[in-house]
Amino acid sequence: MPPEEGPRDFIRDIIDEDNRTGRFNGRVHTRFPPEPNGYLHIGHAKSICLNFGIAADYKGLCNLRFDDTNPAKEEQEYIDSIIEDVRWLGFDWKDRLFYGSDYFQQMYDWAVQLIGAGKAYVDDQTADEISNSRGTLTLPGKESPWRERSVEENLRLFEEMRDGRYENGTKVLRARIDMAHPNMNMRDPVMYRILKLPHPHAGDRWCIYPMYDWAHGLEDSIEGITHSICTLEFEDHRPLYDWFLDELGVYHPQQIEFARLNLTYTPMSKRVFREMVENGTVSGWDDPRLPTISGMRRRGYSPAGIRLFARRIGVAKVNSTVDLDFLEHCIREDLNRTSPRFMGVLRPLRVVIENHPEGKVEEMEVAVNPEDPSAGSRKVHFTNELLIEQEDFMESPPRDFFRLAPGREVRLRGAYLVTCREAVKRDGRVVELRCTLDPATRGGNVPDGRKVKSTLHWVSAAHAVGAEIRLYENLFTVEDPMGQAGREYTEFINPGSLEVLTDCKVEPALRALGPLDRFQFERLGYFCVDPDTTAERLVLNRTARLKDAWARKRDKGQGAPQASYARLGKEDRRSSERGTGRSSSP
């Protein structure tokens, strides 16, 4: 990993101070500790980049550790996907892939130690009784009738719990702290529950499992973590994190909390993703509309773009919401400098070049990436029958429309300047353009220096290959679908979040690309090859549109101030309203 230096933040300040005082002897050791109960998303990516990024900045280490203490929710499938996703993001934990469940024996021994010190006890109350006796935010809780059991009895009972002598829910081990504590987390929290369930990593060795609060600090301690970075909702848990470590007298990392990522138009919850996957709103955890890592990968987002985003948003303790546009901006920034260019036509319009002999094929040399001369050039075939974008032609254009119109001259990218002589119509619809080219402008160069207002992308009808192209829009119609008072997020699902175009025509060179390969269709946006692609069918995903000043100007003129080119798909909608024919099947 390159250093990728970012702005300062309060966490690095804390680390600097610790280094200055020698608190951890100059060590910096973080960890990313997901629970394998779902797929990772952009919010996790922020945490991953933070933890691995800090380790890199300070020449320290960062572990990947599964916080797998609840076999009722965890699965191997998730373990596998998390490993794949973190690696894809570009991070390397070397030989430090750990599982909290590998420490269960040590945790058990420590629990015994706490019981021995009179700091933990076995409680026979039911879950309801425990909950009801916890008190409220303002009222103290009531002590359990089992709170004063002898150390010997607690030891025996705990051992019997471990040995499977009791059924689920009949007993728990609790820390003996203070049922009147103003911090609810300190009111004798549960440390172990009985769960007669096999564990995806530990197998069937255990039937009691530790709770998060008990386990997490111990995992950090065992691994020698210096700075245990987590999200804000664990702030109230820190006193407990500290209490366990102090009572045990073991190595004590510093927990630091930061604000989790919120994105406009984007729920960030495994629960919501799961529901959308299960009820078919999206096709799976890797649906390109989802902000899961796997979804973004399939959408065509690049690891470097995501890392750039994570670095730029910074980290703080204020709850905040980042504009989804900013994520797209960062993705575009990376894709712009790395993507090879191709031409492809989403909604084809036939163009016949009248003064170019039928059957004559010219090979044009076009740059692969104007941003990167070292990428070289490619060849595209030019013939007398071409395909251009329907929306690049208007029969009676407004003054600020720069593209093709009857009598207008434009450049065909890398080919010739052409002039539209006639628009052939059928049933009132423009179905073909008759154009002539200026032979002096071969390659797109203009020897006499005359200016044309625009350059269009095109493909040779005879050479182009068909493709299915999937266009994505925001999954939701409002910035905060979860925060709409009294209404369900399901009411705000965007029915137009996916549009499938099946009659697209693209450069044949795209055939050579493999699954997930990213590229730019000039003037259209960034795309990638969907894994659904087969030998017969090329399937492409639109990752993001290019910025489109014309679409913005046009939409503004039509009095649609909120219509962002990036959001509402005005462009697509309008072209179908115009009746130029939408070659899509919904």
Added chain:
RNA sequence: AGCCCCGUGGUGUAAUGGCUAGCAUAAGGGACUCUGGAUCCCUAGGCACCAGUUCGACUCUGGUCGGGGCUACCA
């Protein structure tokens, strides 16, 4: 109501008692361009409020107002 955390342009962030409050993005304008892309330039826009400490406060203290979190045998 008790405990904890947090308030800097529209949005995301920087400043560590001392230059004109910086950067990014979004917005408006312009230049340039074989992508109406990219790039470059310009403009507008902010320290929640009130006291106090200090030569000097975004920064320290107190209060007010506002926002968030916490009552799982989840993490």
